[in-house]
Amino acid sequence: xxxxxxxxxxxxxxxxxxxxxxxxxxxxxxxxxxxxxxxxxxxxxxxxxxxxxxxxxxxxxxxxxxxxxxxxxxxxxxxxxxxxxxxxxxxxxxxxxxxxxxxxxxxxxxxxxxxxxxxxxxxxxxxxxxxxxxxxxxxxxxxxxxxxxxxxxxxxxx
Amino acid sequence: xxxxxxxxxxxxxxxxxxxxxxxxxxxxxxxxxxxxxxxxxxxxxxxxxxxxxxxxxxxxxxxxxxxxxxxxxxxxxxxxxxxxxxxxxxxxxxxxxxxxxxxxxxxxxxxxxxxxxxxxxxxxxxxxxxxxxxxxxxxxxxxxxxxxxxxxxxxxxxxxxxxxxxxxxxxxxxxxxxxxxxxxxxxxxxxxxxxxxxxxxxxxxxxxxxxxxxxxxxxxxxxxxxxxxxxxxxxxxxxxxxxxxxxx
Numbered sequence: 001x002x003x004x005x006x007x008x009x010x011x012x013x014x015x016x017x018x019x020x021x022x023x024x025x026x027x028x029x030x031x032x033x034x035x036x037x038x039x040x041x042x043x044x045x046x047x048x049x050x051x052x053x054x055x056x057x058x059x060x061x062x063x064x065x066x067x068x069x070x071x072x073x074x075x076x077x078x079x080x081x082x083x084x085x086x087x088x089x090x091x092x093x094x095x096x097x098x099x100x101x102x103x104x105x106x107x108x109x110x111x112x113x114x115x116x117x118x119x120x121x122x123x124x125x126x127x128x129x130x131x132x133x134x135x136x137x138x139x140x141x142x143x144x145x146x147x148x149x150x151x152x153x154x155x156x157x158x
Numbered sequence: 159x160x161x162x163x164x165x166x167x168x169x170x171x172x173x174x175x176x177x178x179x180x181x182x183x184x185x186x187x188x189x190x191x192x193x194x195x196x197x198x199x200x201x202x203x204x205x206x207x208x209x210x211x212x213x214x215x216x217x218x219x220x221x222x223x224x225x226x227x228x229x230x231x232x233x234x235x236x237x238x239x240x241x242x243x244x245x246x247x248x249x250x251x252x253x254x255x256x257x258x259x260x261x262x263x264x265x266x267x268x269x270x271x272x273x274x275x276x277x278x279x280x281x282x283x284x285x286x287x288x289x290x291x292x293x294x295x296x297x298x299x300x301x302x303x304x305x306x307x308x309x310x311x312x313x314x315x316x317x318x319x320x321x322x323x324x325x326x327x328x329x330x331x332x333x334x335x336x337x338x339x340x341x342x343x344x345x346x347x348x349x350x351x352x353x354x355x356x357x358x359x360x361x362x363x364x365x366x367x368x369x370x371x372x373x374x375x376x377x378x379x380x381x382x383x384x385x386x387x388x389x390x391x392x393x394x395x396x397x398x399x400x401x402x403x404x405x406x
Contacts, residue, residue, distance in 0.1 A: 008241045016322055023326045035339040036284040057339060094278030096207055104282075104341050121277045126346045128212060128355040130203030 037104050043115070044083040050109050056085055057104040057123065065099055078103060078115075089117040096122035167244050169386045170395045176379040183376035191220075191369025197362035205359075214272045216363060219346075220370040222265035225293060226328055228258040228374065232300070233325040236318035246382075248314035249389070251321060252304050253381035257374060259297035266290055277341055285334035286342035289327055296324040310389070 001009075027034060037057035038048040048054055061084055064077035072091055076099075077084045087105050097103060102123030107116045129137075165171045198216035205212040232254060238247035269287070270280045281287065300317050307313035335344045346354050353360045390396045 005241050009237075012237055012240050012322065015319070016325065019323050020326045023330070027330070031338065034285050036282065036341055037339050039339070057341075094276070096276055098207075101207075119279075121279055121282065121341060123341055124207065124276055124343055126343045126354050128215075128346065128359050129206045130356055130358070131206045132203070133356055134206040 040078055040080045040085045041083045043085050043109065043113075048109055050111060053106065053108055055104055055106045056087065056109075056115050056117075057102065058084070059102055060097070060099050062099045078105065085113070085115050087115045087117050087120075089120050091118075091120070093120055094122040096124055166246055167242075169246060169249075169390050170393075172246055173383055173386055173399075176383055180376055180379050183372045183379065187369050187372030187376055189369070190365050191373060194362045194365030194367075194369055198359075198366060202359050202362055203356070208276055211272065211275045214268050216366050218265060218268040218272060219363060220367045221261045221268065222290070223367050224370055224374055225258055225261040225265050225290075226331060227371075228254055228261065229293060229296070229321075229325070229328055232258065232321050233328075236321040239314050239318040240322070245314075245389070246386075248310075248318070249382050249385045250378070251300070251314075251317055253385050254374075254378050255297055255300045255304070257377055257381075259294060259301065261374075262290065262294040262297060266294065282341050284340040284342055285338045286331065286340050289331045289334050292327055293324075293331060296320075296327060300324075 037055035040056065040058050042048055043056060048056070056078060058078040058080045061077040061079045064084075066075045068074070073088065074090075074093065075086065075088045078087050079085075087107075089105065089107075097120065102125065104121045104123055105115060105117035106119040106121075109115050195216050199213050202213070204210050232251050235247040235250045238244050239251065266287075269290075273282075274280050300320055303320055304313050304317045307316055332345075334340060335342055346360070355363075387396055387399075
């Protein structure tokens, strides 16, 4: 390669590496702000501020959804399978909201460790399946569970 | 390899080869894209949780995929501009930047339309969505900077530097869903793993992506040819070409 071109190429490489390092350091410093939500473990560990608008995200725990028959109030636990946080919300939930599904709730953590949400967003995963395949998988899982004599586990959504 | 690279320095050679490639790119691209989209929209099975609304993936993912890879291509061309001072590389950057901006807009728009029924919101400031918005601003910046500087050479260099600086955003978009907590789900397609999608859903998606790639190639060739004609307007081969009535 021509020496001038070699020199230019070095400059270009330095430019890209320099910018990458700068951006990497900035995003590393801001990582807590870039994270859209706090995990239940972070909240349990006291990392999340109390009485400030934050987001909490995780899975809706199975059999934890309690709907108030009189109003639109719902109560559920959000878990990351190591700890969980109790969320209460008044309003209409998105269609994809279900036990075992991911959610991101926006609201405030009150003094008693309850999370009072004013917005609940559903999160969906990267797995796309037609309904029949899902049913077949569930059937297989149930069969395996009953053969091994264990508890029946119903899977997400239904 | 190097021979082709050096030939690419000649706008005339490029004009000829592009003319021969373009019909293939156009027709195979149209066939693949239309077949993929129709298969996806009408014949692929509905999704277990999202029902039919997931079908917007057949537009959203190809657009987002292309938006990112067009930027990577622009960055490669920017290196060529800065190191080898090849004019055609700058022609490429200037010609495809608007296409990239449009694709990014399409990805953001279809994402918002998809987000409303599934997540419950049009927009959240999560890392994936925000970095994608930055990508659109980078495209817009590259277009504006290129137009703002009159002198061809300095405009080429300025845009190339901007495009190169912006390339750090690409890995951020790609890995945002893994590095940070986001509302956006992780990638369904990974190079090393089987797609996390039923095959009757991802085959049409792949067709749509490949088709859109070819359509992009066609449009890029067309725009580059136009740009080459404008820039080389005073050379002999362009005058001869025009006297022949534009036939190649």
